[in-house]
Amino acid sequence: MTTTPTTLADCQARDAQDPLRALKNLFQLPQGVIYLDGNSLGVLPAATPARVAQVVTGEWGDGLIRSWNSAGWFDLPQRLGNQLAPLVGAGPNQLVCTDSTSINLYKVLSAALNIAREDAPQRKRIVSERSNFPTDLYIAESLARERGLELVLVEPEDVLGALDAQVAVLMLTHVNYRTGAMLDMAEVTAAAHAAGALTVWDLAHSAGAVPVDLQGAQADFAIGCGYKYLNGGPGAPAFVWAHPRHASRFWQPLSGWWGHAAPFAFTPDYQPAEGIARYLCGTQPILSLAALECGLDTLHAADALGGMAALRAKSLALTDLFIELVEARCAGHGLGLATPRAHAQRGSQVSLTRINPDDPNGPSGAYAIVQALIARGVIGDFRRGDGAAHPDILRFGFTPLYIGYADVWHAVEHLREVLDSGAWQAPEFNQNHAVT
Amino acid sequence: MTTTPTTLADCQARDAQDPLRALKNLFQLPQGVIYLDGNSLGVLPAATPARVAQVVTGEWGDGLIRSWNSAGWFDLPQRLGNQLAPLVGAGPNQLVCTDSTSINLYKVLSAALNIAREDAPQRKRIVSERSNFPTDLYIAESLARERGLELVLVEPEDVLGALDAQVAVLMLTHVNYRTGAMLDMAEVTAAAHAAGALTVWDLAHSAGAVPVDLQGAQADFAIGCGYKYLNGGPGAPAFVWAHPRHASRFWQPLSGWWGHAAPFAFTPDYQPAEGIARYLCGTQPILSLAALECGLDTLHAADALGGMAALRAKSLALTDLFIELVEARCAGHGLGLATPRAHAQRGSQVSLTRINPDDPNGPSGAYAIVQALIARGVIGDFRRGDGAAHPDILRFGFTPLYIGYADVWHAVEHLREVLDSGAWQAPEFNQNHAVT
Incomplete structure (x- = not known):
């Protein structure tokens, strides 16, 4: 001062x-x-209006169905994921931009619960902060209810003390939406792992706002938002990351065609893609994805500075x-x-x-x-x-x-x-x- | 001829x-x-480029966060749902435009299974056509697997014969994506109901393409696609409908904040909204939703003709x-x-x-x-x-x-x-x- x-x-x-x-x-x-x-x-x-106009009139209007390949629409979730990855300490091909934060949370929390409970079915708790963003709690409540598990909500100061042999997953938001308080991701993740639990991190108020090192922190899963500090536009698609050690374990339940190992084979049975691609589900809103790319560009404009x-x-x-x-x-x-x-x-x-x-x-x-x-x-x-x-x-x-x-x-x-x-x-x- | x-x-x-x-x-x-x-x-x-440009530069660029209210972003899923409703025989406030078809199918199939099995837990089958669009089968496969149910795939001519006391839900696509063959929704729904099963209809190749009368057919649930005959643009948000007799029964598992009874109360516990609004989940891609509105307008341009x-x-x-x-x-x-x-x-x-x-x-x-x-x-x-x-x-x-x-x-x-x-x-x- x-x-x-x-x-x-x-x-x-x-x-x-x-x-x-x-x-x-x-x-x-x-x-x-x-x-x-x-x-x-x-x-x-400033670049977004022209880019969106190009997607609307050029890629859609002129290219029509051909643009799925010629304009690279089909690769957009991965391409944007790779642009975002260095901003949150993720590696190449570990992250995709898709769907909403709530839906991505459902995917990763489901997978995290399956992994954590595979060898420890007695672990029946999801622990989170009572002051976590409500939609995260709603999604966790739903999964807990479906699977006969328990959602335990505690005050921020009681999180570490709540980590015991009953906990499967610790689900936290890195920066609290109300207070702006930020957690130490590496320290909290280490404590969760020491207690035998996995971590799911919501980066809605972190990505593009504060340095995040998902791999350095040994985090397990993360999701986040495209329309806040990433400047992707209203309701921009969100993102989802899984550590490579977990990415190919278990299906996520929203097993749509875009996450299939061979999405164009049109086989009647589901075979998930390897890696983060299995966290894709249905066809994505291309106009909104294109706008998100311009938002990511604004962050990378600071790279040289x-x-x-x-x-x-x-x-x-x-x-x-x-x-x-x-x-x-x-x-x-x-x-x-x-x-x-x-x-x-x-x-x-x-x-x-x-x-x-x-x-x-x-x-x-x-x-x-x-x-x-x-x-x-x-x-x-x-x-x-x-x-x-x-x-x-x-x-x-x-x-x-x-x-x-x-x-x-x-x-x-x-x-x-x-x-x-x-x-x-x-x-x-x-x-x-x-x-x- | x-x-x-x-x-x-x-x-x-x-x-x-x-x-x-x-x-x-x-x-x-x-x-x-x-x-x-x-x-x-x-x-x-032809109207879409200017409309999208207005949303980008006017509503987002100038209106910024205020546009959630002033530009009606928050009501878009319902407003578009009400525009689409008459094209598929749905009533007012019965339909919302949101998310992807795969995700919406997950929501309604989950709800349909809960309802069908509430009084008949012995019903453990989802029946569909082997030639149904693959992503529909993948989603059904996932729900069947999670819940210990059985997905039974039959040839088109064997559907009605497969309807027995073990069937909870009959999940069909109204117009087959490969062959263009269309089913008689009223007849098939009546057969399903006679067998004690509920119906989930995929209208991806029907909405805007053929007359559909969801209420007249006494259908139970329906989903469909915004980017085909509705001209909503690449990856446009999809839609979801539930018959009013079912709409407020059970949560759908993707219980995000936008489907909450009081989404701005930020309460830590989930209380689903009444009616179709509970089938909303997370924040929607507004640019893509706005383009879908222009697509719906093209269908309504035929109203007077x-x-x-x-x-x-x-x-x-x-x-x-x-x-x-x-x-x-x-x-x-x-x-x-x-x-x-x-x-x-x-x-x-x-x-x-x-x-x-x-x-x-x-x-x-x-x-x-x-x-x-x-x-x-x-x-x-x-x-x-x-x-x-x-x-x-x-x-x-x-x-x-x-x-x-x-x-x-x-x-x-x-x-x-x-x-x-x-x-x-x-x-x-x-x-x-x-x-x-």
Whole structure:
């Protein structure tokens, strides 16, 4: 932390010296918007409109059915998987982009349970955090129910203690969607393995946001999202990874033709492909896959500038700055910090708690604050809490590809003005918000 | 059948009198192409490029995360489902567009098995046709394996005889992908129900191709494809329907957040939505969904011209004409008819078998014929056979929205010329073909 208060001029000077600054030009950000919600939906890459138009009019319109081969549609899940792999520490041909995170979780959790229980059928537990993203818990609940297993949900601090001889699979999200708290994947995986359990990691808020080393951590399975930090567009296909030691063991239950060993032989019986290809199922939405490729390109544009390590350093600098400025300039307004201060435990977002300083038991005002910020062009989002232990949250994602230091200054200034104005005393949360 | 041979002038006269003829202008067909593969990938609607561009640059680029509400992304699966519903005899709010056909089949087959076996656990069989589309069989094989059930595959003529007190679910494709043979959905469903079994129908080659009356047939569950006759684009999201009497019974196992009763409450436990919404799972690829909407619009453009009944009448006229012309003009070249002549048993395609007249046991030449036709701009496709009972097939789909009578004439002329030229004696099938 600085001892002299940081000024706008300081932020502008840091922008001027930032070697990643030009990456912002890879995106089409609307005028007047400071977008702190890339953790929910990444910004449109500038290359995407032309690429999608080419797929629509050229590959589909002119190429028609021939484009399955001539335009490489059939290889897209693998090709995109290989582009994504180095960003998460996966090797070549270990990862495919396909389907949704929920569906990919069903596939890998099913496989992980089969593998873990093959030699230890007494292991009947899936352990996860109660604060894990709900859809992950729903999928685990479904598999547990189908198979007569048990889903055990614990508080974050109790995860390691819950690893015993009854646990088959530990299913965790690497960076928590609410708080932005990041787990030590290698340490937690080692603890799970020591207890005889396998790990399934959700990288929805990690891929493209923080360095991930799946192979280095000896992780077992992973899934993640294409539309957040990977900038793949709304509902972009997700991804799935299996460590090579597991990839060809067991079918995953969504045994569609695209995961068949010989998909064009049209044999009536299923024979899974070797390796990660067996985690494919049905025909994929090519337009959305094509857009995801442009998103991956934006991450690789940083390769020559230091890659994920450089992005991570800037992300931490941005979140440090945001925390510093909020604490210095928005004091006395009931804000707290939900995201860990320790760099090793922080993702690429900052979540602020809010308790009404005039009425600690009353409405938090967090939703109204977020709405007032959005009206000013500062887009973050709101996550409802569920009581004193989990207060309402204002969530701000910092994507170093397109957010600068002065953006952080201005965002905090808008927050300060909203808080000072009393605009947060507006009606409470009453809208849907279809994002994680 | 005519007694005077049909001429090109006759075909042109029929085009001139065809009230559906102008619908072709709704599409961007490449110059010089006669596209007889709409049963595999429908043609690009003329409205799609602008619509997709608007979603990319306007809704995503400018609207960003706000578009989940402001652009109605969150309601797209239901909205598109309601547009599709009348084309397949489904009621309002009974159908959603989402995921892939394989994944949707997994959902409904799982639910159908649960319902059928709730009061009759002794029913352990899924019955299907051996010639059903392979991915359907793979999904059924997976569910049977997981649950200790039996997948029984029979020849088409043995389906009704296989319906006994051991059968839980009869899973069929309404129009066979190879032969174009169409089943009587009402009759087969009634037979299944009489035997105490439920029905799951795959409408991949039916939706938008032939009139379907799911409610009238008292069908139980159905799934289908968005990228064939619905013109939704490569890998367009699929659809899923459940009869209201079943829709809210049992979870489907892919219990993702989008199928939750309160998806924004973020509760840790799963509570399925009422009705068809519980068949949603994860976040959907919005760009591909938006393109599907333009495809559905092309079908509804026929509403004022007689709708599916008028499209069906033209489809039958086109396939009748094709059969007539092939038989009249391509005789002696070893072609046979795999598709039923009876209208009530025919989908919107004609499949020709091919046996080499010079060497009945040698290579059929069917693949080379299809390739030679494609080189001439007549795009159909090839399906490998598996022995004398199922010879190699040349498959031609007739989409009345954009195919005319003169197109049929020219296609047959090209076929005749290819056969006469001996060009079919080229190397055998050696390419992938990623389509159904």
